[in-house]
Amino acid sequence: MLVDREKIAAALPSYEVGRQFGSGGFGLVLEGRHRSLGRRVAIKVLTTPEPAVERRFLAEAQVxxxxxxxxxxxxxxxxxxxxxxxxxxEHCPGGTLSDRLDAPVRPETACAITLAVADALHAAHARGIIHRDVKPDNVLFAEDGAAKVTDFGLAKIYEGSVVTSGSLVGTPGYAAPEQILGQPVRPASDVYALGGVAYHLLSGRPPFPEGVPIAEMLHRQLHDSAPIPVGMPPRFAEVVGRALRRDVAARTPSAQEFAVALASAATAELGPGWLMRAEVPLRVEEEVRQAATAVARAGRTDVTVASRTERRPRRADRGSAPGSGRSAPAGTGRHAAPEAEDGPRYPSGPSELLSTSEVRRRIDVWASHADEGPSRRTLLLLLAGLAVLAALSIGAGAVVGSLQR
Incomplete structure (x- = not known):
């Protein structure tokens, strides 16, 4: 794709233009550097001179x-x-989330990345913005490793309720059913796509198979539910499964509620300190941070997610501005701790399809397996100790008997 660098330099005289390191359907991305500040940037160039595309490009900048x-x-x-x-x-040299999905992602890292995206979506929704194209390609990584949501080119403004899509938008495999049908979309539509991203991160594969015709994929999204992989811990399965409900009324309604539920599930399944092991910076709302850093008891946390009517008022309800009141970073920075050996492992390839009852039975067996080991070892040690004591008693009795004779 040819680039008129002289024209770009004339449009951005304050920046030095570098090499190309990305491209898409409507343009390409070049490296750049501010001449005075020395700040590295990414320059997105629109190469499709169509009025509709230009309007979308400008809308992305404004949003x-x-x-x-x-x-x-x-x-x-x-x-x-x-x-x-x-x-x-902003320059994000860490690439996209899609690049990282080529290899297995540790569950701690998967949860932290998902929470970062969820918090960004919650902030957008609080300002009346629906992203409408949440997918791994639209999650980038900054120089410090933080996950960053990008590409609001399909974003739509809504007035506190719903907006009509009007046409198919989003990416097949992640777009919510109501988007596929061109029906009204709402924050829960982004939650559906976020659930698909979490599914991919935790299971190692997308919620719906790739490499099939688009019509077939869309049909599956409209009529089938993504099968929860065998071996996914039940708390993760519950959170992700609810986010991927086809019926909007049955789906997790907000990105923040999804984030609190996932953070609580991670604390329960991965144990205390899981966020430090995630090795990605995370800066989220206080409610989510508390759920992610709660102290577990006997391997299970006492933090639960109340229903929408029972939960405490959100920040906006208590008089603060939407998106304000952020806490100090939780689990920020990269840590050189070795990979945890006691965390769950997830299958990276396709799993056999089983009935719901059989899936639940296997998940329960998987989840309880770690708890059975220590109990058996403790019993064996106790029996061995009793055997030693019995042998010592018999020997002492024999000695006493011999002395008496």
Whole structure:
């Protein structure tokens, strides 16, 4: 794809233009550097000069510049020069989440990345913005390893209720059924896509098989539920399964509620300190942070997720502005701790399809297996100790008898 670098330089005189390191359906991405500040940036260049695409490109710039969030790619500048549209973004050298899905992702890391995306979506929803294209390709990693949501080109503004999609938007395999049908979308539509991302991270494969015709994939999304992989811990299965409900009314309604539920499940399944083992920076709302750092008791946490009517009022309900009041980073920075040996392992390939009762039975057996080992060892040690004591008693009796004779 040819790039007129002189034209780009004329449109952005404050920036040095570097090599190309990405491309998409409507444009490409170049490296850049601010001449005075020395700040590295990514320059997104629109190469499809169509009015509808240009409007979407500008909408992306406006939406991403509307709020500053630690898990959303920042917008530094926008230029429209002689028919050339340019968007200057935060440089994220860590690549996309899709790049990391080629290899198994540790469950601690998977949960932390999902929580980061969920918190970014919650902040967008609080400002009336629905992303509508949440997928691994649209999650980038900053220089410090933090997950960043990008590409709000399909984002739509809603007035507190729902908006009509009007046409199929989003990516097959992650788009919610109501998006596929062109029906009204809402924050729960992003939650569905987020559930698909969590499914992929935790199981090692997307919720619906790739490599099939789009029509077949869309049909499966509309009529079939993604099968929960055998071996996925029950708490994760419950959280992800609810987010992937086809019926909007039965689905997790908000990204924040999904985040609290997943954080609680991670604390229960992975044990205390799981967030430190995740090795990715995480800056989330206080309610989510508390659920993620709760102290577990006997391998299970006492933190539970109440129903929507029972939960305490959210920050906005207590008079604070949406998205405000962030706590200090939880589990920030990279840690050189070795990979935990006591955490669950997930299958990376396709699993056999079983009935729901059989899946639950196997999950329960899997989850309880770790608890059976210590009990058996304790029993064996106790029996061995009793045997030693018995032998010593018999020997002492024999000695006493001999002395008496």
């Amino acid at each position: 991403m510049a509307a709020f500053d969030h630690p898990h959303v790619v920042r917008v530094h500048d926008y230029a429209d020069h002689e028919g050339l549209c340019l968007l200057v973004l």
